[in-house]
Amino acid sequence: MAVNRMFRTCPTTGLKFHQPAEALIRWNAVVGVVFLLVGGILALLVTLTRWQAVHLLPPDMFYMVLTGHGLNMLVFWIIFFEIAVLYFAGSTLLGCRLATPKVAWAGFWLMVIGGLMNNYAVFIRGDSSVMFTSYAPMGAHWSFYLGLILFAVGALIACFVFFGTLAVGKAERTYNGSVPLVTFGAVTAAIIAVFTIASGAIILIPTFGWSIGMVPSIDSLMYRQIWWAFGHSSQQINVSAHVAVWYAVAAIVFGAKPMSEKVSRTAFLLYILFITLASAHHLLADPGLTSKWKILNTSYFLYLAVLASMVHGLTVPGSIEVAQRAKGFNRGLFEWLRKAPWGNPAFSGVFISLIGFGFLGGISGVILGTEQLNLIMHNTLYVPGHFHATVVLGTSLAFMAITYFLIPVLFRRELAFPGVAKWQPYVFGLGMAIFSLFMMGAGTLGVPRRHWDVSFSGNPLGFEFPGTAWLMIGLLAIGGLLAIVGGAMYLLVTVYSVFLGKKIETPGFQHVTAKAGMAAPAPAAAPLTGYGSSGHAASASGTFVLAMVFLVSFVLYYFINWKYLSTVWPLR
């Protein structure tokens, strides 16, 4: 059997790229960015419609565009990019060949076809404005479900190609000892992806059968329960993947070593064990489930997955702090942070992603996911406020940040418009933070999500929201527009760089024998000189202070919401 062993070594980073892996990483990333472009245009239309001072689209168009926005962003953009991350963390970081490239391409094309078919159902047929969630018994055209199923099968294939690649690296001994932490994070994402996609299949295949008349009915509660095992768990793939990206950027920009391999890996393990229970987050206001079930599941089994995120929230900036202090930025608590490369978009993007994900996305997620507190927020704008902070400010911004590193390394082009790139994370991050924050504010006042007209114009029984709510809707629209400008800046830089950027001449691919690809034998273990894996003497005291600020905000905001709950009508 002919095995492709064409490798090149990146002269700037020393990373070894396998030719088929590199092509697949590129294409998955590029297609992901195309879906981001589509989703971004739809985002503009959604924002300009919900901003009722403009109220751009008529209702049917609005609901259609909102459906497409959710699917193109949350599914197609993110998962394509995640597949690129998996192949990078598998083949490139382990320096080994990608397993079964042809199968990987088959998976890629299934994903492309699935994504196109789904968009066909939504936009060309126009009869599938059922939102991202497509709750039965509201039905879409069969091609809507089939598109999603094909896409999911493709993504599942990619996960198994990734697992195969891990086996190849192990068998051909391209590395010593354990896989890198970033690869470990990618493994976490891939394992959660398998569970997620299986749940998607369990619910979407019968729903597809229902749409062509083969299945008589779909129970609405069962649909929500199983669909969310797909819908929410897929957000947990994002969390694992973007935490892996955080660690990767900390390593690339600072040469940061994990503070403790043991702690960081255990935290990833907690994701695998408990994060799949999150389906319950969406069912807290539903009939037919007991409070015992809701409490155990919504808390990710005693909040152990929240614990994991709080751990990563300390260890990522902590590892940066330790690396910076080792370089001499040792004065006071925060010199390491002040002297960080704020002009490097890979770093600033990741840091804003980390802060935004933690402070806005993380805290609001716990509030929303508390059984009783959910009553005063369920299906309000608080929900999209929360998940734009996690999945856009957290995941998308982290992915954008690592693109700035990948363009010269992977596409061998210089980054175009460096000035635009430098500001992009700030514009995007600030816009998205304003957007999320005021969405949550409007949600706290009861403004519903997925709603074309919260003024209820012409409806004698309509409700008049207070002026504060309208002010917040205006502000969130401005934040949204700013974020769209940030997104456009990202697209300008990446698309221009990839296709028209100045080429960087690097040595091409060369045939490498299996033996030459093996890692050098590990040197004898050095004695431990300090604490943890980084063996450092300096500690992360500045990060600890930041973590305490986070904790205090968390505690205060959490109990403010209980206070708010205690004033509403007694209910049992």
Next chain:
Amino acid sequence: MSAIQPPANRLWWKEPIERIEITWVLIAFVWSMVLFFMMPYWHVFGSQNLANEAYKNTPEKFTAKTQEMVDKYKVREETGLNDQKIPVVHPPAGGDVYLIARLWQWWPILELEAGQTYRLHLMSMDWLHGFSLQPENINIEVHPNYEHVLTVQPTKAGTYSIICNEYCGLNHHTMASRLFVTEKK
């Protein structure tokens, strides 16, 4: 070695953990436990907990029950969208009250008394709907074929709104109604 390379120490799981890191892990763990125990605590000591009472039912039976209530306790009518007449019912305090959610209407309009408790039955006739009581901001998912029974106690007299906050198709945004709360008689 950095996070993109294999750990330098092959026996990384034997490395001691730095003090700051382990302190944070412990603090975060304690906080996680607080987060968890707040929920059972509120079930015992708090007054806002969603009922676990629900039944499988059919639209026909639920409509019949609701119609029965409307026939007995209708006090007047309100005019809704497109001049639709919607009955207002004032059921006896402490009793069962029914509210139908359907495309794109809440039916009928309830008039309750402040400080009294009611068993509120919610069910959808077709797709999912979202019961959202404003400005109180109580939000509950309404399913077809599942009858959800909540025991509610309105606190203050006034005119409240019920809007739909689960997307239910093209006219979702027109699905709004009232709920009146009068002083205790």
